[in-house]
Amino acid sequence: MIKVKIANKNGAELERELPTDIHQLYHDMRDAGISKPPKNILLHDDKDVEVTLFSDSKIGNRLLRVFGKNDTLADANTVAFAVSTAREEILTDLEQNIVHNQYLTKEKPCASATASETVKIRQKQRKRYRQTTITGRNKTNEDE
Numbered sequence: 720m721i722k723v724k725i726a727n728k729n730g731a732e733l734e735r736e737l738p739t740d741i742h743q744l745y746h747d748m749r750d751a752g753i754s755k756p757p758k759n760i761l762l763h764d765d766k767d768v769e770v771t772l773f774s775d776s777k778i779g780n781r782l783l784r785v786f787g788k789n790d791t792l793a794d795a796n797t798v799a800f801a802v803s804t805a806r807e808e809i810l811t812d813l814e815q816n817i818v819h820n821q822y823l824t825k826e827k828p829c830a831s832a833t834a835s836e837t838v839k840i841r842q843k844q845r846k847r848y849r850q851t852t853i854t855g856r857n858k859t860n861e862d863e
Contacts, residue, residue, distance in 0.1 A: 720779045721799045723792065724771040725760070727753045738800035741793060757792040764788060778802075 726732040731752030735744060745756055753768060760768050763786075770792060774780045782802065786795060 720776060720803055721772055721774050721782065721795065723795065724773070725751075725753055725792070726769045727755075727767060737796050738803055739796065741796055744792075744796070757796065760792040761788070762786050762790050762792065762795060 721737040722734065723737055724732065724734045725748060729752060733748055733751040733753060735747070741757055748754075748757070755765075755767055760770060762770050762772065772783050772786070772795060774783060782798065785798065
C-alpha cells in the first residue's frame with residue numbers, strides 16, 4: 720500500500736513497505752546505520768533522516784495526503800496497518816473515502832477502520848445486558 724524510503728545524512732538507506740512490524744523496522748534501520756527510532760522520525764523536515772513516502776496504488780497515494788508535518792514514521796505505519804486490516808464490511812467504503820479525500824488527518828481513516836469493531840463490541844455488550852436484565856443474572860457456558 721505505502722512504501723517508505725529512509726536515508727540518514729551519512730548515506731545509509733532503507734526501503735520498506737508499510738505496514739510492517741515496527742520492531743523489525745527499527746532493527747533493520749539500525750542494521751542499515753539509521754539509529755533514530757520510527758516514533759521519533761518526522762515524515763517532513765526531520766533534521767537527521769530523510770523520509771520519502773510513495774505508493775503504486777491510487778488508494779495509497781491518496782492516503783499519503785493525511786499526514787501532516789508533525790506525523791512520524793510510526794504514525795504512517797499505524798495508519799497503513801489500520802487501513803490494510805480493515806474488516807471486509809467497511810473496506811469498500813473506507814477505500815472510497817480515501818480515494819475521494821474524505822479524510823483530512825491520520826486519525827480519520829484509523830477511526831473508520833476500527834469503528835465497525837467498536838460497534839460489534841457494543842452490540843455484544845447490549846445483548847449481554849438485556850440477557851442479564853431479563854434473567855436477573857448473566858448466563859455463562861456453565862449454566863447451559
